[in-house]
Amino acid sequence: MKFNVLPLIFILLSNIAIAQQSTKTVTIKGGKYIPLYGTDSSIVTVKDFHMDIHPVTHQQYLDFVIANPKWKKTKVTRLFADKSYLMDWTSDTTFSNTISNSPVNTVSWYAAKAYCEYVGKRLPTVDEWEYVAMADETKKDARVDSLYNQKILSSYETPKTYLKQVGKTNKNIWGVYDLHGLVWEWTLDFNSILISGESRKDVDTDRNLFCAGGAVGAKDLMNYAAFMRYAFRGSLKANFCIKNLGFRCVKD
Amino acid sequence: MKNYILLLLLLFVLFSCNNTATDETNTTNSATETAEEFDEMSIFQLPSTWKTQNNETIEFKDFQGEVLVVVMIYTSCKAACPRLVADMRNIETKVKSEVNQPVKYILVSIDPETDTPERLKAFAIKNQMDTEQWVFLQGSDENTREFANILAVKYKEISPIDFSHSNIISVFNQQGVLVHQQEGLGVDNKATVDKIIELAAP
Incomplete structure (x- = not known):
């Protein structure tokens, strides 16, 4: 009898190990809002979903790499991740202890997407991410609060925030940490921001957001931090691996 | 008692199998299966x-x-x-x-x-x-x-x-x-x- 139970215990323990990899999520109650680029006619509806409370850490990403060797830094395909992929890791499976609990960075969109799929989740859309990120500790929409904006902007000016540990910033009203202050984060449809090399020429809209005086048409001039995020997303390519860019996952 | 524990364990195992199954489907769906023989930017x-x-x-x-x-x-x-x-x-x-x-x-x-x-x-x-x-x-x-x-x-x-x-x-x-x-x-x-x-x- 005892003999039968042993393998079961083993499986049970490995199950716990898997569960520990995954970040806790909180429920985000959906709603309507006008994103930065919106006009009155383009209110965005966000459905209920669950969001990771932290960005994915180096340690968690390591577990993923071990289980999916094709994402090791010496194995990864250049089409899916540029040369900076996991550049601070000392080998395929090692990095300085000091960053174990810091957000993983220098990962591409493809890598972030593969990670989220591996843990049974997905990347958030731009609209979902911004919806949660407009909250502060007490309000679901803090965008009119100049202190909220100032805090985010000053974090953008602070160097090497990607070395900070996750979960140390104030959690917002949803119970989500670190949307601002550590790293910027990949979104599923980052390539829906229509600004590229020559935004006046090669695309036909979003001119109202990015093109010189045209930007006055944007809804929310207070939110300069959001401007920066949209512009940053517009400049990304999916295989870019950047120091101040990490990710978190969500679930439907 | 032993039976009870066994049952509990079985439940966990079932649950864990379930999880693994989803993970596998997700991994195979992922866009990163690669074949060795191609140029790495292909x-x-x-x-x-x-x-x-x-x-x-x-x-x-x-x-x-x-x-x-x-x-x-x-x-x-x-x-x-x-x-x-x-x-x-x-x-x-x-x-x-x-x-x-x-x-x-x-x-x-x-x-x-x-x-x-x-x-x-x-x-x-x-x-x-x-x-x-x-x-x-x-x-x-x-x-x-x-x-x-x-x-x-x-x-x-x-x-x-x-x-x-x-x-x-x-x-x-x-x-x-x-x-x-x-x-x-x-x-x-x-x-x-x-x-x-x-x-x-x-």
């Missing part, structure tokens, strides 16, 4: 499958050995796409008599929900693009976004029938590696034409 590594206007299922690696000229459009488009399609036809006309190796002109839909193979076929016929060198592709939403990311094409649904998108024509060599891009509408296509000829008429 789109032939993409595992995604697509439907053509003739309702055939294909992968990009089926185009090995051909020069590919690729654009992303949608058939209900009124503004930029007709001009993009015209640009593609201009390129095809200029290239045709100059090359001795196969060149495929691929139009990938950014509106896969609307652009079914039947609809793509009708569009091909209407635009006199129903010959062998023209390929229209419908993918899943996910494959489409991923492919757009390879091309650095941006697009966004404005309404169910309207998208805004980058106007980029891309050239891939016979190994599936992106070698040239032309941005903008109605721009001088000489560099693009020259590149295709260089590849397909060595």
